[in-house]
Amino acid sequence: MKSQLYVPGNNEKMLRKADLIPSQGIIFDLEDAVPPEEKSNARNLVSNLLKELPFHGKRVGIRINSLDSPESLIDLMLVRTLDRVDFVVIPKTEQRVDFIYRITAKEVEVLIETARGLNRIDEVITSEGVTMISYGVADFSSSVFGDISQYQKNDYLRTVIAVKAHAYGIEPYDRVFFDLKDAEGFRAECLIAKGLGYIGKQVIHPSQVEIANQVFSPSKQEVEWANKVIEAYEKARSMGKGAIRVDDQLVDAVHYRIAKGILART
Numbered sequence: 001m002k003s004q005l006y007v008p009g010n011n012e013k014m015l016r017k018a019d020l021i022p023s024q025g026i027i028f029d030l031e032d033a034v035p036p037e038e039k040s041n042a043r044n045l046v047s048n049l050l051k052e053l054p055f056h057g058k059r060v061g062i063r064i065n066s067l068d069s070p071e072s073l074i075d076l077m078l079v080r081t082l083d084r085v086d087f088v089v090i091p092k093t094e095q096r097v098d099f100i101y102r103i104t105a106k107e108v109e110v111l112i113e114t115a116r117g118l119n120r121i122d123e124v125i126t127s128e129g130v131t132m133i134s135y136g137v138a139d140f141s142s143s144v145f146g147d148i149s150q151y152q153k154n155d156y157l158r159t160v161i162a163v164k165a166h167a168y169g170i171e172p173y174d175r176v177f178f179d180l181k182d183a184e185g186f187r188a189e190c191l192i193a194k195g196l197g198y199i200g201k202q203v204i205h206p207s208q209v210e211i212a213n214q215v216f217s218p219s220k221q222e223v224e225w226a227n228k229v230i231e232a233y234e235k236a237r238s239m240g241k242g243a244i245r246v247d248d249q250l251v252d253a254v255h256y257r258i259a260k261g262i263l264a265r266t
């Protein structure tokens with residue numbers, strides 16, 4: 001998924017609209033976007049609309065309430081009954097979550113949103129069923145009594161998430177971007193995330209979807225470069241050469257693997 005769009009679980013208008021938005025993933029939010037008195041209504045609404053709307057090939061996820069909340073148990077009981085749900089998103093993950101997969105039989109996306117979660121990240125992402133990871137800077141900065149503006153630009157946090165994800169073979173998705181009016185800032189952040197190894201972006205507004213889809217898709221130039229490198233390297237390898245020159249740049253096995261990876265994402 002190049003984009004994962006959060007949609008409040010208690011907003012029927014937005015839930016219906018999400019079916020028409022070109023995000024590759026939709027996350028129905030039962031947590032922070034839904035006030036306490038609306039939790040039950042949100043569960044009922046999401047359940048009914050998942051049976052009604054096709055969602056046009058999108059991957060569908062549900063963000064449950066925090067595991068320290070009684071609401072999370074009710075959420076999990078719902079998720080296990082919904083065949084149309086592909087994955088469950090766990091906020092503020094701080095421990096092994098093998099039981100989530102065993103209860104729901106759904107893929108699991110964990111969110112690192114606390115200091116304890118980051119400290120236990122290896123334990124968290126090696127849990128059974130975990131295939132995706134993202135992080136949240138608002139909750140994380142709160143957990144360390146920090147300033148959200150500092151963690152919005154924190155290279156360490158963002159890099160650790162990407163590196164750990166690839167080390168364990170799961171998909172990293174970059175955090176949400178809060179300034180809905182700053183399209184260029186959002187694009188710039190997507191480009192930084194892509195450069196660090198993220199494969200997609202979590203988004204909170206339809207206007208961000210097209211940008212994320214575009215940035216996290218290989219560009220025309222990237223595809224042309226990849227095709228050129230693969231052709232030249234395979235030809236050279238058949239002649240017993242392991243390093244060659246393409247457009248005055250050294251190309252060897254690592255560049256060949258990068259090129260293959262680019263074409264795999266088209």
